[in-house]
Amino acid sequence: MNETVGSMVRLTFLVQNLFADVGQGCGLTVAQSLLLCSLNDRAVGMAELATKLGLERSSLTGLVDRAEQRGLVARESDPSDRRAIKVALTPGGRDAGHRFHDQLRVRLDEVLSELTATDRTHFTRVLAQLVADVPAVFSD
Amino acid sequence: MNETVGSMVRLTFLVQNLFADVGQGCGLTVAQSLLLCSLNDRAVGMAELATKLGLERSSLTGLVDRAEQRGLVARESDPSDRRAIKVALTPGGRDAGHRFHDQLRVRLDEVLSELTATDRTHFTRVLAQLVADVPAVFSD
C-alpha cells in the first residue's frame, strides 16, 4: 500500500476513535453526536435531516426515537404542513453537543500540536483543498 | 470550530465513506474489510485478533462466524494448544481482500491527485508524523 494512502487511512481511524471516545465521555454514540451536530442552529425536518446524515428516513426514525428517549432532542409539529415533523435540540441536547464539540476540538488540537507552525499552516491549506467538496459536519 | 480541526473531521468522513463504499463493491462490510486486512499474511488466533481489531473476544466470535458463513475465512485448530483457534483467509477471502485493497488505493489516489507533487510530498511527511503512533491497518 502506497505510503500516503496508508497514512490517510490510519489518520482516519485515529480521528474516528477520538470522535467515538469524546462522544462516549459525553454519553453519546457516534450517530447521536452527528445528529446533535446537525441540529446546532435550528430545527430540521426528518427528510432533510436524513439527507444531511446520509440515512434512510426509516433509520432516522429510530435514531431520533432513541435520542428523544435520552432527552437530547424533541419532535415538534410543523403548523404549515401537518405531515411534517421538525427535530430540535432540547437544552440537555444542546449542552451535550457543546461539550462534545469543545472536547473534540481540544483532543484534535493535541494531535496537531505535534506539528511546527509552518507545517500546520501548510497542512491546513492542503486539507482544505482535499475536503473542499465534502459537506461540513459542524454548523460553524 | 477551528478550521484545521473541522477539515480533519471532514477528511475522516470522506475516507470512511470511501472505505465503506469500496467494501460494499466487494461484498464486504467495514468490519469484514478490517478483518480481512488483519489476516493478509498469516493465520491469527482469536485473542490476538480481538486485540488487533480492538474488539471483545465475544464480538469477534460473531464477526468470524458471519465471515465464515460467507466463505471469507476459516477456523483452524492449533495442534500446540487445544483451546486455541486460528483464523485464516480462504482463497475467496484473499481475493476479496486484494480487490478491496487495490480499489481503495485507486480511490484514495484519485483524491490525492488534486494536489501538486510538492504539496503531496509535504502532506505525506506531515501525515506520517501525525500517525506515527497509530497501528497500521494493513499488513504491508
Place this chain on the structure above:
DNA sequence: TATTGTTATACTCTATAACTATA
C-alpha cells in the same frame, strides 16, 4: 399522485456476564 414520516422485519456490530475446555 407525490411526499412525509412510521412500522414491521431482518441483519450486522458491539458489549457484558456466564460458561466450557484446556493449560
Place this chain on the structure above:
DNA sequence: TATAGTTATAGAGTATAACAATA
C-alpha cells in the same frame, strides 16, 4: 487459577418494503 473461545442476551444502527396521513 488463568487463558482461549463460545453462548446468551441486550441494545444500537442500518436497510428494504409496506403503510397511513397529508399535500
